[in-house]
Amino acid sequence: MKPPTPSKGNIYLIGFMGSGKTRVGTALARRLGLPFLDTDAEAERISGRSVARLFREGGKAGFRRLEQRVIAAAAAGPIRVVAVGGGAVTRAANLRAMRRSGTVVRLRAPFSVIRRRIGKGAGRPLWDASGVLFRRREPLYRKAAHVAVDASGTPEAAARIIACRLGLERRSPAPSAPGELMVRTGSHSYPVLVGSGVLDAVPARLGRLTSARRAVLVSDARLAGGPGRRLAAAFRRSGWKLSAAFLPGAEGAKSLSAIARLYGFLLRSRTERTTPLVALGGGTVGDAAGFAAATYYRGIPLVHVPTTLLAQTDSAIGGKTGVNHPLAKNAVGAFHQPVLVAADTDLLASLPDREFQSGLAEVVKTALALDRDFAEGLLERWGSLQSRSGAELAWAVSRCVRLKAAAVAEDERDLSGRRELLNLGHTVGHALEAAAGFGRFRHGEAVAWGLRAAFRLSAERGWLADPGDRALASALLxxxxxxxxxxxxxxxxxxxxxxxxxxxxxxxxxMILLRRAGKAVRVPGVALGDIRRVVARLSTEARP
Amino acid sequence: MKPPTPSKGNIYLIGFMGSGKTRVGTALARRLGLPFLDTDAEAERISGRSVARLFREGGKAGFRRLEQRVIAAAAAGPIRVVAVGGGAVTRAANLRAMRRSGTVVRLRAPFSVIRRRIGKGAGRPLWDASGVLFRRREPLYRKAAHVAVDASGTPEAAARIIACRLGLERRSPAPSAPGELMVRTGSHSYPVLVGSGVLDAVPARLGRLTSARRAVLVSDARLAGGPGRRLAAAFRRSGWKLSAAFLPGAEGAKSLSAIARLYGFLLRSRTERTTPLVALGGGTVGDAAGFAAATYYRGIPLVHVPTTLLAQTDSAIGGKTGVNHPLAKNAVGAFHQPVLVAADTDLLASLPDREFQSGLAEVVKTALALDRDFAEGLLERWGSLQSRSGAELAWAVSRCVRLKAAAVAEDERDLSGRRELLNLGHTVGHALEAAAGFGRFRHGEAVAWGLRAAFRLSAERGWLADPGDRALASALLxxxxxxxxxxxxxxxxxxxxxxxxxxxxxxxxxMILLRRAGKAVRVPGVALGDIRRVVARLSTEARP
Known part of the structure; x- marks a missing residue:
């Protein structure tokens, strides 16, 4: 057998129909944090016809022509796991395109296994139960592949074997081990690293997602000394070239003029479409640098390295980017999912206390809105969180990332209401933040008051009826x-x-209110009079 | 039977497994120009697991919970055709959500037809070949549906019946008739109306894509009198409210400062996330207004009404939007597919001659790059095109839109090289346009010179070897x-x-060069010395 090519570029899965290319490919892509492409599905998407119909209407040759275009496009595109239609190996051009642009992996399974998997062959125009086609194809797969892997077991097992064989899972913890979560949206999937020291792992992890070896680091100047220097050193150790740009401090970063200056920097430093932009900072830097990444030459790869509790648990996940307009906050923006997020909990140790407490308000918000069990855990661990224990922080950040990731997967564009539940506390919070004058309250502090208002309004409706629920929410608030x-x-x-x-x-x-602890609901018609009464009471009391 | 609800909102397809919900839904969505959602596929996407596995791991109840969330999200989202999993009707919450947010259509087919379609039931955890489940479910479908439709024939036939029954295809020409093309990308599909007078059809067609009845019209001031007034009148006749904003003339529109002012207008006129922005104008207005639509509150619906030949055949299709930076043209932008494009060929009659001729260069480019038959047709009809015959213009625009749509479907983000082939003539063209000073050459004029350079460089390599090919290209140029x-x-x-x-x-x-007429290829290493020689010869001759 030929030695495995070190995996740069695409991973192509080839093999007979029923060898499990789509299932193994999906599992492998998830494991490695790479996008997935199925050439049959892509041909169906482009043509708007099913594979069976393509064969019926255009014949085998017509289908093969379309398939060849799909494979050529995949070979020229970004790095992906590609499940390749069973007959593609019959064309030499496909073999050349695949072998040049990545590693070709053959999935092997005995014909008896394949026959069981295929059943009657519905939707498989070439299925031949006699095994003649199978025997004719096998030498072609053997010749085409760099590596062969047994695929008669589960898709996950085959994916694990491939990842090891290609040298992509040498070290433990493996990519799917605790510490790496995945966010899946319709358009992209990306890994989120959470834990102590993950900052230093960014260049290596990013290197598996792109063939670029130049990056632009965007942060605010206050971060240049500590985490900025550490991140830059990690990139240089891994052989990357790095340019660094700084955004103005505080909300000054989130202005069209700051972004226009950043575009100028990107142009002068000859930043290309494939150059990743690494945003190091809190929510403000992430939003502003993210917007620049979304709109520089119609979008370049974005890496978030959030440095505050708020950014790690909330704003770095989900692809929202944007800046302010003089007439309205966050009025200008774009959805642009990052390719990688690294939430290093070590960075939280040095946060100013007020910043940290403000971030905790959003953590409590997430738990109360979506996950009672998490809310209970927060209350139990409140003391260790306050002392910023690394393990406890990693736990809290991971829980938040998971909940946010699930909301984003369901509702990438914030259309269907699932993401909206995370606006718990934000109706009154935003109004308070603006009415008090921006800067007087930190965002999380205003949200904390907003959560208290939402809590009271929920209780007035007879919700949070369970005494345990009410005590839990009240204790956290x-x-x-x-x-x-x-x-x-x-x-x-x-x-x-x-x-x-x-x-x-x-x-x-x-408004978003609480039906139960961990169960937020959207309420369309809360009377402003009710809000007024609740706010009046809140404002005269020391605590809720 | 209950009378069909007039179709506002989603169209839900329900019925037993094998009744054809996914196929009919795909066909119907294409026919109506609406997005398509399959609740099973969506559940698989969100969970990262197959339906079969979801049943295995979480049981029927676990799957039904996930399915209910998917249906609730669909009910709250934008208008779509939704294929609903066969068992969803067993939950009352699903029935309420569907009936409130759209029309529920039952697909009917005899059990014998269904049994034939399902085969052995691979991947269908609930398949019951005895028919017991079928008989138990049928009354539920009957009760849930507003309308029932026979689905034992082809998916296209069922889609046509549904469209008629819901009153969505009252008039001929039907939406899939000539005059309406579809652009399909991974993220969106949208109709392109081409022909004489389609401007007046914009409000009605847009009304089928959105529930909004307020729009913002963005154009440049020169268009305010003619097409602008006509379009505004059409909107008002259809009961829409319309605000109008104007961008500066020429490239002044494509600046960050013009966009910042447009954001201000949008905010002051209380433009919401669901309000469509209608960009009326040439490529400059389309690019700039499109970028504002892409980035105002992270994206609002965009309608292109291109008024130049260049914009109708090229720039309005494919979702590229952007503005210039002082250091580089088109450096700032975003991909934002429109929801509708209306290319009214009547508008081309009044174009200044130079503008029209410049547009023809891009038409010739498209034909030479991708479609020999189209190139031959252009040559034959050159005279009638020059006299701007409506029918000939509609023919040429439609051909270009179809070719561009196919390239965009394969390569939405311009990554794999398929869209790049449409850059034929642009390497030398862009350099000439910039070197001569912007404004001296129109874009198409510079591209015409670039096409001539590409033609010579191709011929020097021995390409365009067929004398007919060479004569055809040479005659057009x-x-x-x-x-x-x-x-x-x-x-x-x-x-x-x-x-x-x-x-x-x-x-x-x-560079993009011509292997044959209608067959452009990407050539990675054209020596600058060769370009110099060809350009020197071109510049001393009157014609290529």
């Missing part, structure tokens, strides 16, 4: 540290900012 | 009207602009 409600903030002032919210109409607001 | 090559343009000046192209390295350039 009581633990959040916030500045006092501004003494001079009038209802009319707050109301003006509530009314700017597009969710308010005819004296009623759409 | 000879018919393109261009200003003379600038007398004082030195090679070193042109070379400087060639070298700015990222495709140039080590004295060689990536």
């Amino acid at each position: 009581g633990r959040l540290r916030t500045p006092a409600w501004p003494a001079r903030l009038s209802w009319s002032h707050l109301n003006r900012h509530l009314a700017l919210d597009k969710k308010v109409r005819d004296g009623r607001s759409v | 000879g018919r393109l009207r261009t200003p003379a090559w600038p007398a004082r343009l030195s090679w070193s000046h042109l070379n400087r602009h060639l070298a700015l192209d990222k495709k140039v390295r080590d004295g060689r350039s990536v």
Whole structure:
């Protein structure tokens, strides 16, 4: 057997129909954090016809022509796992295209296994139960492949064997081990590294996702010394070239003028379409640098290295990027999913206390909105979280990432309401943040007050009826540290900012409230009068 | 039977497994120009597991819970055709969600037909060949549906019946008749109306794609009187509210500052995430307004109404949007597919001659790059095209749209080289346009010179060997009207602009050349010396 080619480029899975190319490919792509392409499915998508119909209408030759175009496109595109139609090996051009642009892996299974898997062959125009075609094809697969792998077991087993054979899983922890989570959306899937020291693993992990060896690091100047220097050193150790750009501090980064200057830097440093942009910083840097990555030459690869608790648990996941317009916050933006996120919990140790407490408000929000068990865990571990124990932080960040990833998978573009549940606390929170004057409250602090308002409004409806639920939510909200409600903030002032919210109409607001602990619901018509009463009570009490 | 609900909202297809929900749904979505969702496929995508595995691992109840979330999300999302898993009707919450948010259509087929279609039931965990489950389910489907349709024939036939029954195809020409083409990409599909008078059909067609009844019209001021007034009147006749914004003329529109002002207009006029932005104009307006639509609140629906030959045949199709940066043209942009394109060939009658001739260069480019038959047709009909006959223009625009749509379907993000073939003539064309000073040459005029250079370079390699091919290409290029090559343009000046192209390295350039008429290829290493020689000859001759 030929020695396995070290895996650069695509991984092509070839083999007879029923050898499991699609299932093994899906499992392998998930394992390696790579996108997946099935040439049959792609041919169906391009033509708008099923494979069976393509054969019926255009004949075998017509289908093979289309398939050849699909394979040529895959060979020229970004690195992927590609499941290749069973008959593609009959064309020499396909073999050349595949062998040049990646590693060709043959899936082997005995004909008896294949016959069982295929059944009657519905939708398989070439299925031949006699085994003649199988025997004719096998030498072609053997000749085409760099590596052969037994695929008569489960898809996961075959995927594991392939990853090892190609030298992609040399070290433990393996990519699918704890510490690496996956976010899956309709358009992309990407790994999220969580834990102590994952910063240093960024260049190697990124190197498996791209063939680029030049990157642009964008951060704010305050980070240049510590994590910036460490990340830059890790890139250089791995043989990368790195340019570094800085955004203005605080919300100054999130302006069209800062982005225009960043475009200028990217152009002058000859940043190409394939050059990854690595955004190191809190939510502000992530949003602004992410927007630049989304729109520089119609999108370049983006890596988020979030440095705050808020960014690690929330804003770095899900592909929202954007900047402010003088007339409205976050009015300008784009969806642009990152290719990699690395949430290094070591970075949280040096966060200013107020920043850290503000981030905890969003953690509590996520738990109360979506996961009672997580909320209980938070309460139990509150002390160790406050002391910023690495293990506890990694636990909390992972839980948040998983919950956010599930919401994003269901609702990438924030259309169907699933992501909207994570806006718990944000109706009153946003209005308070704006009415008090931006900068007076940190975002998480305003959200904490918003959570308290949502809690009261939920309880008034008779929700959170279970005493345990109510005690759990109340205890968590009581633990959040916030500045006092501004003494001079009038209802009319707050109301003006509530009314700017597009969710308010005819004296009623759409709000996310809590049916139970861990179960947020969208409520279309909360009366502004009710909000006013609850806010008045909150503002005169020390704690909820 | 209950009367069919007039179709607002989703169209849900229900019925027993094997009744053809996925196939009919795909055909219906294509016919109506709507997106398609299959709840089983969506559940697989979200969970990363096959339906069979979901049943194995989470049981029927686990699967039904996931399915219910998928249906609730579909009910809250944009208007689509939704193929609903066969067992979803067993949950009352699903029935409520579907009936409230659209029309529920039952696909009926005799059990004998279903048994034949299903075969052995591979991947169908609930398949029951005895028919017991079928008989138990049928009353549920009957009760759930607003409309029932026979689905024992072809998917296309069932789709046609549904479209008629729901009153979506009252008038001829039917949506799939000539005059409406479809662009299909991985993320979206959208109709392109081509022909005389389609401008007036925009509001009605758009009304079938969205529930919004407010739109923003963006054009340049020169268009306000003629097509702008006509389009606005059509919208108002159909009961839409319309605001109108104007971009600066010429390339002034394609600047970040013009876009920042447009964002301000959108905010002040309270444009919402669901409000369509209608871009009326040539390529410049389309690119700039398209970029604003791509980035205003992370993307709002975009309608292109291109008014130039160039925009109708090329730039309005394919989702590229963008503006210039002071350091580089088109450096800032995003992919944002429109929801609808309307290419009204009547608008071409009043184009200035130079603009029209410039557009013809891109038409010739498309034909020479991708379709010999089209190139021959162009030559035959050149005279009637020059007299701007409506029928001939509609023919040429449709051919271009079809070819561009196929390239976009294969290569939405311009990654795999298929879209790149449409850059034929652009290497020298771009350099000439920049070196001569922007504004001196129209884009198409510079591309015409670039096509001539590509033609010569191809012939020098012994390509275009067929005398008919060479005569065809030469005749078409000879018919393109261009200003003379600038007398004082030195090679070193042109070379400087060639070298700015990222495709140039080590004295060689990536170029698109012609292997045959209608068959462009990407050539990685064309020596700059060869380009210099060809350009020198071209610049001293009157015609190629």
